[in-house]
Amino acid sequence: MLSPAADAMAPFARALADAQKGQRSALRFRRRDGSTHEVAAQDFLQPFGYTRLERALLDELLARCHPGARLLDVGCGAGRHARHLAERGFEVDAIDQSPEVVDVARRLGAPARVASIWSLPLKHEYGGALLLGNSVGLVGSLARLPPLLARLSRMTPLVVLDSVDYGEGHGQVQVCLEYRGESGAWFDWLHVARSELRAAAKPAGLRVQFLEVEDEEPYGAILSRETIPSPLPTSKARR
Ligand SMILES: C[S@@+](CC[C@H](N)C(=O)[O-])C[C@H]1O[C@@H](n2cnc3c(N)ncnc32)[C@H](O)[C@@H]1O
Numbered sequence: 001m002l003s004p005a006a007d008a009m010a011p012f013a014r015a016l017a018d019a020q021k022g023q024r025s026a027l028r029f030r031r032r033d034g035s036t037h038e039v040a041a042q043d044f045l046q047p048f049g050y051t052r053l054e055r056a057l058l059d060e061l062l063a064r065c066h067p068g069a070r071l072l073d074v075g076c077g078a079g080r081h082a083r084h085l086a087e088r089g090f091e092v093d094a095i096d097q098s099p100e101v102v103d104v105a106r107r108l109g110a111p112a113r114v115a116s117i118w119s120l121p122l123k124h125e126y127g128g129a130l131l132l133g134n135s136v137g138l139v140g141s142l143a144r145l146p147p148l149l150a151r152l153s154r155m156t157p158l159v160v161l162d163s164v165d166y167g168e169g170h171g172q173v174q175v176c177l178e179y180r181g182e183s184g185a186w187f188d189w190l191h192v193a194r195s196e197l198r199a200a201a202k203p204a205g206l207r208v209q210f211l212e213v214e215d216e217e218p219y220g221a222i223l224s225r226e227t228i229p230s231p232l233p234t235s236k237a238r239r
Contacts, residue, residue, distance in 0.1 A: 007184060007185055008176070008177065008184040008185040008186070008187045009097075009098035009100065009101055009177070009184060010098075010100055010177075010182070010184050011027065011177040011178055011179035011180075011182055011183065011184045012027060012041075012044075012077070012098070012101060012177050012179070012184070013098060013100030013101045013103070013104055014100075014179050014180070014182070015027040015041035015179045015180075016041050016044060016045065016077070016078045016101065016104045017103075017104050017107075018041065019040075019041035019042045019044070019045055020045065020078075020104060020107065020108060024040065024042070025040065025041035025042070025179065026038050026039070026040060026041070026179075027039050027040075027041050027177060027178070027179050028177070028178040028179070029175050029176075029177060029178075030175065030176050030177075030178055030183070031173050031174065031175055032173070032174040032175075032186070041179075044077055044078050044080065044133065045078050045080055045108070046080055047080045047081055047083070047084040049080065050133060051162070051213070051216050051218055052213045052216060053162055053211070053212075053213045053216050053218055053219075053220045054081070054132055054133075054162070056211055056213055056220060057130070057132065057160045057161075057162060057211060057220045057222070058081060058084065058085070058130070058160075060160060060211065060220075060222055061085075061128050061130060061158070061160050062085075062088065064128065064158055064222075064224075065090070065127045065128045065158065066127060067089060067090075068089050068090060068091065069090055069091070069126075069127025069128065070090070070091045070092075070093065070125075070126050070127055071085055071090050071091070071092050071093070071126055071127060071128050071129065071130065072092075072093050072095070072120075072124075072126040072128075072129040072130070072155065072156060073085070073092055073093070073094040073095065073129075073130050073132075074095060074117050074129060074130070074131045074135055074138075074152075075095075075096055075097075075117070075131060075133070075135030075138050076094035076095060076096045076102075076105060076110065076112050077096060077101060077105065077133060077135075078101070078104050078105050078108055078110070079094050079105030079106075079108060079109075079110020079111070079112045080108075080110075081130055081132055082094035082105070082110045082111060082112060083108065083109060083110045086110070086111055090127075092110075092111050093111070093113075093124075093126070094110055094111050094112040094113070095112070095113060095114070095115040095116070095117065095120065096112060096114065096115075097114065097115065097116040097117075098114075099114050102114045117138070117148065117151070117152075118151075120155070122151065122154045122155060124155055125155060125156070126155055126156040127156065127157075127158070128156055128157075128158040128159070128160070129152055129155065129156045129158070129159045129160075130159070130160050130161070131159065131160075131161040131162075132160070132161065132162055133162070134162060134163050134164065134189070134191065134218070135161070136148070136161045136162075136163055136190070136192060137163065137189045137190045137191060137192070138189075138190075139190050140172070140187065140188035140189065140190055141172055141188055141190060142169075142171070142172065142190060142192075142196060142200075145190070145192065145196070145197075145200040146200045146203055146204065149200050149201055149204040149206060149223070150203065150204040152204070152223075153204040153205055153206050153223075153225060157224060157225040158222070158223070158224050158225070159206070159222075159223040159224075160220065160221070160222050160223075161220070161221050161223070162218045162219065162220050162221070163190075163191055163192040163197070163218060163219065163221070164191040164217055164218050164219070165191070165192070165193045165194050165219060166191050166193065167193055168193045168195055168196055169193075170191075170193070171190050171191035171192055171193055171196070172188060172189075172190050172191075173188070173189055173190075173191070174186050174187070174188055174189075175187060175188075175189045194210060194219060194221075197221055201223055205225055205226050206223040206224065206225060206226070207223070207224050207225075207226050208221055208222070208223050209221070209222045209224075210222075
C-alpha cells in the first residue's frame with residue numbers, strides 16, 4: 001500500500017500557490033488505468049468552492065458544536081475550511097502532512113501545521129473533526145479505515161466527512177497528481193462506499209448519518225459517538 005507521501009502532494013501545493021497568486025491552475029489527477037480528471041486549484045481555496053455539500057456539512061458541524069469548541073481539520077489542504085471555522089470563533093487545529101501544502105495554508109491565514117493524523121497524540125480532545133475533499137481517502141485502503149475511525153472516535157465525539165461511493169470494493173485507486181508538466185509520486189487513494197463506511201464506523205462506536213445534495217456525486221456523512229445524544233438534523237441529514 002502506498003501512502004500519500006508528502007512529495008506526492010507537491011503538484012497540489014504548487015497549483016494552490018499559483019492559484020493564490022491569481023493564476024489559473026489546472027491540476028490533473030491521473031489514475032493507473034490512464035484516465036484523467038482535471039480540477040481548478042482555485043476551487044480548493046474557497047470554503048465551498050468544490051461542492052455545495054461542503055457548506056451543508058460545515059453547517060451541520062457548527063450546529064452540533066459548542067461555540068468556540070476546538071476542532072480538528074484533518075488533511076486541511078489550503079485551510080479553506082479551517083479559515084471559515086476560525087473566522088466563526090472556533091479554535092481550529094488544522095493539520096496536513098505536506099509541508100508545502102501547509103506553507104500555502106499559512107500564507108492564506110489558516111491555522112495550519114505539519115502533522116499526520118497517525119502521529120497525533122490520542123489524548124487530544126476535540127469538539128469535532130472534519131475530513132473534507134475526500135481527505136478520508138488518505139487511508140489509502142479499506143483495511144486502514146477502521147483504525148482511522150477508531151482513532152478519531154478516541155479524540156472527538158463528532159466527525160464530518162465526504163467521499164464518493166463507487167460501490168463496495170471499487171473505491172481504491174492509484175493516483176498521481178500532475179501540474180504544469182510535473183508529476184508527483186503515485187499513491188493509493190480510497191473512495192469509501194456508504195456501506196463500507198457504516199461497517200467501519202460500527203466497531204469504532206460511531207453512528208453514521210448520510211447527507212446528500214442533489215446533483216452532486218460525493219455524499220456527506222456525520223459520524224457521532226453512540227454515547228453522545230445527537231441533536232435533530234438541521235438540514236437534509238438522514239439516517
Ligand atoms: C484532497 S486534499 C483535501 C484538502 C482539503 N481538506 C480540502 O478539501 O481542500 C487531502 C489532503 O490530505 C493531506 N494528507 C494526506 N495524508 C495525510 C495524513 N496522514 N495526515 C494528514 N494529512 C494528510 C494531503 O497532503 C492533502 O493536502
